[in-house]
Amino acid sequence: AAQPPVAPGAPGPDAHVGYGKIILLGEHSVVYGHHAIAAPIGLSVRAEATRTTSSAEPVIADWSVDGSLREPIREDISHRVAALITGRLGVPAAGLRVEVFSDLPRASGLGASAAFAVAVIRAVASRFDLRLSDAEVSNLAFECERIVHGTPSGIDNTVATFGRPVLFRKTDAAGGHEIHDIVTPYPIPVAIGLSGVHALTSQTVSLVRTAWQKNPARYDSIFAQIDALVLAGVDALRHGDIAELGELMNINQGLLNALQVSSPEIEQLVAIARRAGALGAKLTGGGGGGAMIAIAEPGGTEPIIAAMRRAGFATYLTELR
Ligand code: MEV
Incomplete structure (x- = not known):
């Protein structure tokens, strides 16, 4: 998609968030049905969706916090993700424009792709006045993660959505899982x-x-x-x-x-x-x-x-x- 030449600035009040995460213990084995502990970090992805009268393909304009374009998410993937999201939400894709702002480094194991999916899902749903539960957001983000990752456990989309520390276990390949809150006596x-x-x-x-x-x-x-x-x-x-x-x-x-x-x-x-x-x-x-x-x-x-x-x-x- 063509990117506009000038960054639109900081995300506005309509921005919707997906949280970045760390895995404290248990990455990789979690893909095989074992437990893992993950927690959100202060870095996140925000997205804002607008509808235009254009009949063109949806545009995902990807901005980093300083307003410069940096490592835009691969276009083919962002388009497949956008198509999946609009398809599942049953809303028209044509003329949709999503601005994405991220302070989360990509390809660094901090859950940027799941946070991206969650932010875009929330922004698009809100633009069409659809009310999604967190579980619905997370399930759809899991499907997006399948496009990006192939066989995700589901832990990244869970923390990207709920934004709180969890003990997670995948129970089946279709996204079934158990989550429990993790409580610490002090930060x-x-x-x-x-x-x-x-x-x-x-x-x-x-x-x-x-x-x-x-x-x-x-x-x-x-x-x-x-x-x-x-x-x-x-x-x-x-x-x-x-x-x-x-x-x-x-x-x-x-x-x-x-x-x-x-x-x-x-x-x-x-x-x-x-x-x-x-x-x-x-x-x-x-x-x-x-x-x-x-x-x-x-x-x-x-x-x-x-x-x-x-x-x-x-x-x-x-x-x-
Ligand atoms: C990625 O954050 C964690 C992995 O266990 C993959 C996954 O759970 O989908 C490596």
Whole structure:
């Protein structure tokens, strides 16, 4: 789609949101029906839809926060997603224009594609005065994620929609799942480091699948070990036991490395974070590059952020609450 030459500025009051996320414990094994814990971060995608009298194809105009076009989402994918959304909502696609504003880095394992789908669904539904429940939004975003990812577990669209920390388990391939709220006695600060290497979750998910198909017993046992870490993590979070949570994250990172979805840059960031006092550090999301997370006692995340920045990595500080 043709992009207009000038950015329209900040999203307006009609903007609708999809939340970015981190996976605290359990990525990849969650695709095989095991538990994972995910939480929203302060970065999100906002979308605003307008109807024009044009009979042209829908336009998705993609803007980053500073108003410059940066890594627009692949046109063929955004069009398939837009067609699916208008088709499922039963609204005309012609003449529809959706402005998308995102401060969420793409291809970094932070759930940008699910947040994009959720924001667009909410914006389009609202433009046509359709009232969708959060569950309906999430289910439709799951279908969009299938276009982008192939075999998503459903955790990304869930957090992108509900915007709160959850324990998630997929129960079938059609999007069936269980979710439970995660409660912590106080907010837990989380440092996010970006490896700067773009990685597509669809690719790492497919690498893990190929390895699992060759040797299901070997990989199922790794997935089961990760599941046990996740369930222990729920208790650690409930008690606000950051040291225990950190230990579980460190072991999870070892198992993600065993699944061969870590990367040299992620390992470097993990080492930097631990040296700077992190009690736990691991990749988050699909891996193969992308992002990592680190936790420390309250007040302990600043030195971690500073050390990662000194080494030239972009960082972001969020809070699990
Ligand atoms: C991506 O955020 C998490 C993965 O487990 C894929 C998925 O759950 O769909 C790698």
